[in-house]
Amino acid sequence: MNEHLLRKYFIMGSQNCVNDPRDILLKAIEAGITMFQFREKGSGSKNGNEKLKLGLELREICKTYDIPFIVNDHVELVNVLEADGIHVGQDDVSVEKLRKQFPYKIIGLSISNQDELKRSPINLVDYIGTGPIFGSKTKEDAKKPVGLEWIRSLRNQGLTLPIVGIGGINETNAQQVLEAGANGVSVISAITKSNHIFETVQKL
Numbered sequence: 251m252n253e254h255l256l257r258k259y260f261i262m263g264s265q266n267c268v269n270d271p272r273d274i275l276l277k278a279i280e281a282g283i284t285m286f287q288f289r290e291k292g293s294g295s296k297n298g299n300e301k302l303k304l305g306l307e308l309r310e311i312c313k314t315y316d317i318p319f320i321v322n323d324h325v326e327l328v329n330v331l332e333a334d335g336i337h338v339g340q341d342d343v344s345v346e347k348l349r350k351q352f353p354y355k356i357i358g359l360s361i362s363n364q365d366e367l368k369r370s371p372i373n374l375v376d377y378i379g380t381g382p383i384f385g386s387k388t389k390e391d392a393k394k395p396v397g398l399e400w401i402r403s404l405r406n407q408g409l410t411l412p413i414v415g416i417g418g419i420n421e422t423n424a425q426q427v428l429e430a431g432a433n434g435v436s437v438i439s440a441i442t443k444s445n446h447i448f449e450t451v452q453k454l
């Protein structure tokens with residue numbers, strides 16, 4: 251994949267939004283996000299047909315503006331939403347299975363420590379998502395922050411795969427994440443909770 255797509259990677263589900271998620275996505279796209287992940291998950295999130303309807307609407311917006319659309323976790327939504335790819339974690343469907351099913355889609359995998367790195371088939375993925383870099387209140391089951399040191403460690407071990415940092419990243423600390431060796435930053439609340447989405451995304 252083109253590693254520049256990770257530069258400003260926006261993740262969102264309706265549970266993250268006070269305002270209409272469609273409006274938030276449109277504003278974020280106008281401001282310059284480079285990729286979008288549909289993550290309808292956790293308390294307050296939609297299910298079934300409502301989830302599907304929102305996914306289709308957000309997908310359509312991304313298609314209009316040529317922004318890659320990634321599905322979080324849910325393999326069955328990849329074809330239905332004509333997604334460009336899928337992001338999975340260590341406890342989700344296996345990357346081996348995914349790569350067989352989707353030879354040409356973008357596959358992102360979360361890797362947050364040395365053990366996970368050792369047991370992950372990184373040759374099959376397009377990028378690594380790693381975090382939480384800083385403390386995050388957004389993910390209900392977030393691990394303890396791994397810090398910038400973990401990104402440096404991945405690079406010091408010679409990992410050349412594109413890396414995107416996640417967790418507690420905002421316009422004031424994004425630069426540190428890039429300087430540590432990440433190709434980009436993925437954010438939820440920095441954008442969904444911003445009163446000035448355009449300025450926030452520009453600063454990121």
Ligand SMILES: Cc1ncc(COP(=O)(O)OP(=O)(O)O)c(N)n1
Nearest residue numbers: 322323337338339360379380416436
């Ligand atoms: C870009 C990116 N990085 C990490 C994650 C977290 O994935 P996961 O560990 O599977 O946790 P959930 O998001 O499924 O709760 C991500 N979604 N995106």
Ligand SMILES: Cc1nc(C(=O)O)sc1CCOP(=O)(O)O
Nearest residue numbers: 381382386388417418437438439
């Ligand atoms: C979805 C997610 N995954 C994480 C991980 O560490 O894998 S942290 C996280 C939440 C990111 O939200 P915010 O930008 O609001 O902190």
Ligand SMILES: [Mg+2]
Nearest residue numbers: 323338339342
């Ligand atoms: Mg997951």
